[in-house]
Amino acid sequence: MRCVKLLFLCATLAAAADNDAPRRLAARALGETPLWTDLRALCDGIGGRPTGSPAAQRSVEWAVKTFRAAGLTSVTVEPFKIPQLWLPGTAEASALSPVQFPIRLAAAPFTASTHGALEANLVDVGEGSEQDFARAGARARGAIVLVRSKEMKSFDDLFAEYLRNDALISSARKAGAAALLLQSTRPRGLLYRHPMGLDGALVPLPAAVVSREHAERLSRLAEAGDVRLRLNLQNQTGGEYESQNVVAEIRGREKPEEIVLIGAHLDSWDLGTGAEDNGVNVAMILDVARGFQELGIVPRRTIRFALFTGEEQGMWGSRRYVERHRAELDNFVATVTFDTGSGRLSGFYLNGREDLRAPVNAALAPLSGFTASDHLIDALDGTDNFDFLLSGVPNLVGVQDPIPYLPDYHAESDTFDRVNQREQKITTAIASALVWSLAESPQRLRRQSRQEVEKLLIDTKLDQQMKAFGQWSDFTAGQRGLFQ
Ligand SMILES: [Zn+2]
Incomplete structure (x- = not known):
């Protein structure tokens, strides 16, 4: 009798919010995981992988295989076009x-x-x-x-x-x-x-x-x-060519059409092996996915794990992803991007969205001992959050210590041995809890209108950077920043 009751209770709990999930995900991430085996396979086994190269192709196949081995059943390769090829x-x-x-x-x-x-x-x-x-x-x-x-x-x-x-x-x-x-x-x-x-x-x-x-x-x-x-x-050099993003998902139990996306770029430059930029965060995202799968945690909304390519060529993978999923953008609750290696995570770039501060802090509250609450309101142009930002989707980017990332940036010395393993384990724990909470919370964040995005760009002075990088005219012409 007691057993039956308990089973019933468990079943009820499984169908509702699993409030202990953040702690369980974090504890698992901090323990023994295949994080370093994956990173070594990517960096040492495949190496530098500029988009358009055979190594980049191998890394796409490796990512698909690794997601599947982690137990994810919904793994897709999404092809897209980049206008011009350049390889050394x-x-x-x-x-x-x-x-x-x-x-x-x-x-x-x-x-x-x-x-x-x-x-x-x-x-x-x-x-x-x-x-x-x-x-x-x-x-x-x-x-x-x-x-x-x-x-x-x-x-x-x-x-x-x-x-x-x-x-x-x-x-x-x-x-x-x-x-x-x-x-x-x-x-x-x-x-x-x-x-x-x-x-x-x-x-x-x-x-x-x-x-x-x-x-x-x-x-x-x-x-x-x-x-x-x-x-x-x-x-x-050459003209237009095809590359691919690798996308896996855990379908939400109540609102599968609503999406929280966590992403990092799979491609890298070739002199080193793309460990800090950005293999370490690719391995982290694979491990976050593995954690949900291993523990059987299914949040209310869908979590998408996106490994973009073409980032180093001008953020083409995420730009094309946003174009391809244009009709779905209203359902994107938030995106979370990591692209500054394995330095200590101190908080998140809120990318001009003050309304992101409270949900992020609430998400991390159950992780006693780890704080990442020094958020910056600044908006970023330079990694895969950018086209989401321009399209009004709430987007976060990790704020991390510049060491070890910066001295080895795009360099021969960007190799596996540079990675700060202790900090990366903590970042994996925090990222797991964060995406769970964004995918589970009864409230959801709002998508901004084009007018609101334009105001945000001006308020955060991102417009000036976009002008310097020749992106502002594309935004004002409606070629970048997609709205219904
Ligand atoms: Zn990068």
Whole structure:
């Protein structure tokens, strides 16, 4: 009798909110899980995986297989188009005179190849301001132009490195330069992929990041006299091509049409193995899904686990996802994105939505001992939340310590050994509890109208960044930001 009663009670509990779910999910995430096995398979076993490469394709197949092995039955591959292909090929350079030595460099994504090997004089244009180019005058015509850089120490420095792209390209082209060498912002020979365009369009000038120390030596030599270089950059370029997002879901028990999406990008640059950017969060999302599955937790709403590709090419995967699911957007309760490695999670970017603060804090309240409540109201343009934000969907992005992510950003050193394993386990616990709560809560957040989004962009000054990145006109023309 007692047994029967208990069974009945259990059945009732299973059909209703499982209020202990956040603690159970967190406890499981903090214990022994396949998180590191997955990350090693992705980073060491597959490696760097630029969208459009065979490695990217392998990572898509691996993600499907891993979701299925975790027990998820609804796993789909959603194809989409990216306008232009760019993949790295040969990148070689050497000094020919007054002294011969090889130069370490890495082609800058979305820039042109040289026509065969180029031999030309080097012209040092300092930090490459308009006045610097004016000073170089006719010497820059047909030359390989060296642009100097300050050492990168913060996200602001990294941001400044991107913001100078357009001015540099237009000055160099106006001056008739044959190629651009950009001094690495990281010391000790470290190279990284520095995209020179942010919308995937090709820049009609060969460009590469050159080792910081080699750039210093070249600059000193150029001060004393003529320096002649040989440069050979052969990138693979092409027109429109197909890539895929991998999407899995746990269908909600009461409101399966309402969706909470947690996402990270599966693609990476190729010099390293894309551990901090962003394999560690791919592995985390797989483990969050595995946790729900293992514990048999089915929340009120559907949880979608999205692994996007084409992020490094201009956030194409999430942009196309939003386009494809346009008719469903009213049903998106919230999206949660992680894209800054494994640094300590201190809170979330609310992306201009003050109404997200209370639900996030309520979601994390059951996790005594772990806080992530230092939220920032700032709105982000630069990862996969962006097209959701532009379409009025409530969206969160993890705020994390810049270490270990930043020094290895897009670099040769972005490898498995960099990951902060302790913090990533905690982030997995927090993310699990957060998506459960967003998917379970009786209240849901509201989608904004186009007018509200426009006001948000102006209030958060994101409009200024969008103008600098050439995205504002797309938004005002209705090509980005989808509303019924
Ligand atoms: Zn990233």
